[in-house]
Amino acid sequence: MDNIQARDIMTKKVITLTPTMTVTETAHTLSQKRISGAPVLSDEGKMIGIVSESDLIIQDVKLHFPTYIQLLDSYIYLGSLAKFEETLKKAVAVKVKDIMTTEVITISPEASLEDVATIIRKEHVSILPVTEDDKVIGIITKRDIVRSLGRD
Secondary structure, eight states: OTTOBHHHHSBSSOOOBOTTSBHHHHHHHHHHHTOSEEEEEOTTSOEEEEEEHHHHHGGGSOOOOOOEEEETTEEEESSOHHHHHHHHHHHTOOBHHHHOBOSOOOBOTTOBHHHHHHHHHHHTOSEEEEEETTEEEEEEEHHHHHHHHTOO
16 A cells, blocks of 8 residues: 555546536536546646536525624624635536636645545545646546555
8 A cells, every 4th residue: 555656546537627618517517427526627628627516516505694793884794705705606606617616736646645645635625636747637536545445
């Protein structure tokens, strides 16, 4: 197990999305392919984001306006208004570009299994793209890690 690298456990056949796909098409693709998410690629093939089941589920979440205090003619929000605005934008989104996560954590194919597991656990990511020369060459999910533990 000590010598296992990301390239040894990654899924090489990567399903990808485009920013102009609809949320409905994306949900259908993830469901049909039985995957928990996919990288979003530009027309040039560069990864510009990632969509996971969590990004889709937000469309069915009850939105709660942040609590505020009114002081004279001002409002002081006790919660993050920016976070609310981001959630609202994703909740009413129609296109992938509106729901995708743009700050994507990636890993190199030479990364150790320990590094992969640590990133997935610590960063709470469900999909970890494996990149080489700015190209997505694979993805790793929790399922891939568990599968690697069952190897002899």
